[in-house]
C-alpha cells in the first residue's frame with residue numbers, strides 16, 4: 433500500500449517537479465523548496481480540483497507564466513526586498529487563488545518562523561497567549577542568567593511612557609537595583625547549594641554544575657521584573673499570526689502595539705498574502721472592537737465594590753465542576769462504540785451501579801505505560817475551573833498551556849510576594865526582600881497615574897491571580913507534566929494541589945493519573961541532567 437502511484441509524468445515533467453517534491457512515484461509525498469505563498473495557493477486549489485497536487489503544481493504554477501512562479505522561486509535566496517518584489521508581482525495571481533476561496537482557513541496554509549528579540553515579559557506573555565496555530569519558545573529563566581548587561585545596562589524595557597514621566601529616574605534606579613541584587617546573590621546562592629548538596633561520584637561535573645546553576649537561577653528569578661527583556665521565537669500559520677497582530681494592536685501597552693507593527697512588517701516579506709487582512713479595515717475594526725469591549729468590561733468592574741478576602745501563600749481553589757461529570761464521561765466513552773443517541777446512553781449510565789461505571793473508566797484508561805499515554809476524548813467531557821493565586825514565576829510557566837482557557841488579572845504588588853525558604857536559610861533573604869520592597873513602593877506610586885505601565889515594574893516574586901478552566905484530559909497532561917521532578921517547585925506545588933482538588937470531588941476520574949509526582953526534591957534538575965549524561969554516553 434502507498435508504494436506507487438498510477439499517475440504518469442514525462443521525463444521532462446519529472447525534471448521540473450523533482451526539486452519541489454520528495455518523490456514523483458508514490459502517493460504520499462512532501463513539498464519542498466517552495467515559497468509559502470505557492471504552497472498555500474497550491475493546497476487551496478487542491479480542494480477544488482480533480483487534479484493531483486503534482487499535476488496542479490505543473491499545470492497551474494510551474495508552467496503557468498501568470499503565476500510568477502519562476503520569479504518567486506528564483507528569488508528565494510535573494511534579499512528580502514527582492515523576494516518581496518517577486519511576491520508582489522505575482523500577488524494578483526495568488527490573491528485570486530487564495531482569497532477567491534473566501535475561506536478564512538486558506539490563511540492557515542502558509543507559515544513562518546518569527547523571532548521577537550528584546551521584548552519585555554509583558555509582551556512575551558501577550559505573544560504566548562495564543563492557542564491554535566502558534567508554537568512559542570522563550571529564553572529560559574532557569575538555564576540563562578539575566579544579569580548580563582547590554583549596551584544600555586541591564587536588559588529591561590525602558591518603558592517609553594514611564595521614561596517620559598517624572599518617575600523615569602526612580603524607575604531605572606529600582607529596576608537596576610533588582611538586577612544588581614540578582615547578580616550579587618547568584619554567587620552566594622550557588623556556593624551554599626554546593627556546600628549543602630555536594631557532588632557524588634555518580635554525578636558528572638557537567639550535570640552537577642548545570643543542576644546547581646538551574647536551582648540558583650530558579651531561586652532568584654523572583655527578582656526579575658516584568659520589564660525584563662527576553663527573546664521569543666514563534667512558529668505559526670498566517671491565520672494565527674493575523675489574530676496575534678490584531679490582538680497586539682488592541683493591547684493597552686505601547687510596546688505591544690509597536691510589536692504588532694513590527695511583526696506585520698516582517699511577515700509581509702515572507703507570507704504577505706496570509707496576513708494582509710490584519711492591516712485591512714477589517715483588521716483595524718476588529719482591534720478597535722477588542723479594545724472597546726475590554727474597556728467596557730473594566731468600567732463595569734470598576735462600579736462594583738466587593739470586599740477582599742485573606743489568601744494563603746499559594747491558593748489553588750477549585751471553584752466549579754460538574755457533579756455529573758462521571759456519568760457524562762462514561763457515556764462519552766461508550767458513545768463511539770454504540771449506535772444510540774447520546775441522551776439514551778446517558779439515561780442508562782445514570783441507572784448503572786457505581787462499580788460498573790468505574791470498570792468502564794478503568795477500561796478506558798487502560799494500562800498507561802507513561803504520562804505520554806493519554807486517555808481519549810471522552811476525558812474532555814468533565815471541566816474544572818480553578819482560581820489560582822501564585823507567584824508570577826509560576827504563572828509565566830503555566831500560562832504556556834495552550835489547550836485551556838486561562839486569563840489573568842493585573843500584575844500588581846497588592847497580593848504580596850513569595851520568598852523561597854532556601855534564601856532564608858542562606859541568609860540572603862534581607863537583600864532579596866529589600867529589592868522587592870523598593871519595587872513594591874514604586875509600583876504603588878506608579879499605579880495611580882499609569883495603571884497599565886506600572887505592571888512592568890512588578891517582579892516575578894509577586895503573586896498574581898488567574899483563572900484556569902480545563903478539561904480532565906488536559907488536567908492529566910498538565911498535572912503529570914508539571915508535577916514531574918525536574919519542574920520548578922512553585923508550579924509543582926500548584927499541580928499537586930490541582931490533583932488533590934480534583935481527586936477530592938472526583939476520585940474515580942483521577943484514579944488513572946498514575947504519573948503525578950507528590951514528592952519534594954532538593955536539586956530538581958539533577959536527575960534530568962544525569963539522564964542527559966547517560967544518553968551522551970549511550971547507556
Ligand SMILES: Cc1cc2nc3c(=O)[nH]c(=O)nc-3n(C[C@H](O)[C@H](O)[C@H](O)COP(=O)(O)OP(=O)(O)OC[C@H]3O[C@@H](n4cnc5c(N)ncnc54)[C@H](O)[C@@H]3O)c2cc1C
Pocket residue numbers: 564565566567568569570571572832833834835836909913914918919
Ligand atoms: C521542564 C520544562 C522545561 C521547559 N523549558 C522551556 C523553555 O526553556 N522555554 C520555553 O519557551 N518553554 C519551556 N517549557 C514550556 C514548554 O515549551 C511548553 O510551552 C509547555 O510545556 C506547554 O506546552 P505543552 O505542549 O506541554 O501543553 P499544551 O499547550 O497544554 O498542549 C497540550 C498538548 O496538546 C498538543 N498540542 C498543543 N498545541 C499544539 C500544537 N500547536 N501543535 C501540536 N500539538 C499541540 C500537544 O500534544 C500538547 O502536549 C518547558 C516546560 C517544561 C515542563
